[in-house]
Amino acid sequence: MNGQRVLVTGGAGFIGSNLANTLATENEVIVVDDLFLGTEENLDDAVEFHERSVLEADLPADVDVLFHLAALSSMAMHEDDPQRGARVNVEGFVNAVEQFRRHGGDTVVYATTSSIYGDRTEPSPESMDVDARTGYEASKLARERYAEYYANYYDMSMAGLRYFSVYQGYNGAEEHKGEYANIIAQFADDVANGRSPEIYGDGTQTRDFTHVEDVVEATIQAAEHELTGIYNVGTGEQYDFETVVEMINDELGTAVEPTYVENPIPEDVYVHDTMADATKIEGATGWSPSISFEEGIRRVCAPYQ
Numbered sequence: 001m002n003g004q005r006v007l008v009t010g011g012a013g014f015i016g017s018n019l020a021n022t023l024a025t026e027n028e029v030i031v032v033d034d035l036f037l038g039t040e041e042n043l044d045d046a047v048e049f050h051e052r053s054v055l056e057a058d059l060p061a062d063v064d065v066l067f068h069l070a071a072l073s074s075m076a077m078h079e080d081d082p083q084r085g086a087r088v089n090v091e092g093f094v095n096a097v098e099q100f101r102r103h104g105g106d107t108v109v110y111a112t113t114s115s116i117y118g119d120r121t122e123p124s125p126e127s128m129d130v131d132a133r134t135g136y137e138a139s140k141l142a143r144e145r146y147a148e149y150y151a152n153y154y155d156m157s158m159a160g161l162r163y164f165s166v167y168q169g170y171n172g173a174e175e176h177k178g179e180y181a182n183i184i185a186q187f188a189d190d191v192a193n194g195r196s197p198e199i200y201g202d203g204t205q206t207r208d209f210t211h212v213e214d215v216v217e218a219t220i221q222a223a224e225h226e227l228t229g230i231y232n233v234g235t236g237e238q239y240d241f242e243t244v245v246e247m248i249n250d251e252l253g254t255a256v257e258p259t260y261v262e263n264p265i266p267e268d269v270y271v272h273d274t275m276a277d278a279t280k281i282e283g284a285t286g287w288s289p290s291i292s293f294e295e296g297i298r299r300v301c302a303p304y305q
Contacts, residue, residue, distance in 0.1 A: 001224055002026035007063040009054050009096055010070030011047070012038030014181075015111070015166055017173045018212045019067060019219055020047050030060050032096075037073065037180070042173040054092035061099040065223050068096050068110040071140075074180055075115075075269065078135035089139035094146055101150070107157045109222045110147065113140040114162040114208075114232065115271050121206070121238075123277035126162070126230045133269050144230060151228045159227035164234030164276045165207040166215050169300030173212075184209060184244060184300055191248045191256045192304035200263035200270075203242035208234040208275045211291040211299075221285040234276025235289045247294070251301040 004027045011020040011031030016038065023029045024046040031043060034053045043049055050060060054070045071089050072078060078085035097108055116137045117124040132138035147158035167182035168174050170189050174181040187197040210233060218233045239247075245258050263270060282288050291299075 001065070001220055004028070004064045005062075006030070006065045006067060007032065007059070007061060007100070008067045008069060009033070009092075010038065010068070010111075012040055012042055012049065013069065014038075014168070014173045014177055015163070015212060015215060016067075016069040017042035018168070019069070019216045022216050023220070030063065032059055033070065037177060039176045042176070054096050055087060057099075059096060059099050061096065061105065062103040063100065063105060064107070066096065066100045066105055066108045067219065067223070068093060068108060070096070071111060072136070075134045075136045075265075078139065082135045085135050085139055089136075090142045090146070093143045097146070097150055101154060101156065106155070107223055107226055108147070108150070109159045109161065109219055109227075110143065112144055112160040112162050112230065113137065114164045114234065114274060114276065116141060116162075117274065119272045120275060121273045123236055123275050124232065125277040126232055126280055157226040157228050159222040160230045161219060161222060162230060162232050162276075163210065163215055164232065164274055165209045166212050167209055167296065167300070168212040169303070171300070171303040182209075183207075183241065184297070187245055188248050188300045188304070191245065191254055192252055192301070194256060196256060196259040197245055199241050199245070199258045199260050200265070202260060203245075203258065204240050206238040206240045206273045206275070208236070208238050209293055209296065210234050210276075210289060211296045214289040214291055217290075218281060218285075218287045221287045222281070225285045227281075227284055231281040231284070232276040232278045233281060234278050235293070236276055236278055237293065238273065238275040239293060247297050248301060251297055252304060
């Protein structure tokens with residue numbers, strides 16, 4: 001993309017700021033963020049920032065493309081206040097898209113979630129049946145349904161991206177997230193500082209860890225190709241938590257052992273294993289992940305060496 005005027009909601013957060021900063025090299029980028037999970041410090045000077053909620057009227061939605069990443073992005077945030085979760089994730093989505101549409105916009109890329117697949121040791125295709133087991137998952141499924149409505153009724157391009165375990169490390173834009181940062185960032189910071197990483201259960205749980213740079217590229221590709229529908233963004237590989245700690249130790253030249261604790265998340269909603277089937281977006285855009293997990297670990301650990 002270049003020469004476009006774009007709005008990134010949630011653009012001061014982890015994924016949003018990486019997206020906004022990348023786009024700002026060749027586009028006019030506006031960010032809206034209420035700073036609940038983000039910080040303006042994540043943004044380059046070229047980005048126009050507005051501290052606003054996606055629930056507000058008169059958003060700066062007179063743009064060519066809307067990237068809607070604003071959300072309460074975890075189960076815990078929703079269980080603390082289910083009504084607020086629904087307002088932000090569902091009403092906020094509809095509010096931003098509706099204002100964008102009324103300005104004549106027709107290309108939207110938005111974040112949904114891969115957690116709705118539940119436990120999967122096999123790659124999860126977009127076509128499989130999914131259930132809402134948490135308020136967070138329900139809100140993202142509602143977002144997908146509203147996107148379907150806008151695509152069918154208004155003929156808008158509505159691409160929903162189910163991101164898989166996105167990481168970058170504290171040298172990127174994750175540090176401000178604290179306990180909500182990806183476990184790779186948390187484990188690396190613990191090991192580098194001689195603290196024992198805390199693992200829920202026995203450490204055999206797995207994730208499809210996807211570097212934020214690959215996620216940003218997939219998000220931009222979805223807009224450029226004016227995709228409509230649901231698309232997975234992941235690597236098609238999975239690593240267990242014990243292996244992650246071992247790889248971080250190997251990269252840092254340390255030997256810090258993890259601590260195993262009882263999982264505080266109820267078993268019936270805890271996602272033990274994830275892995276993406278990303279063939280759909282690969283076929284639609286040619287995108288594929290370019291950063292191997294080994295390279296990703298090196299990048300996360302580099303600032304500590």
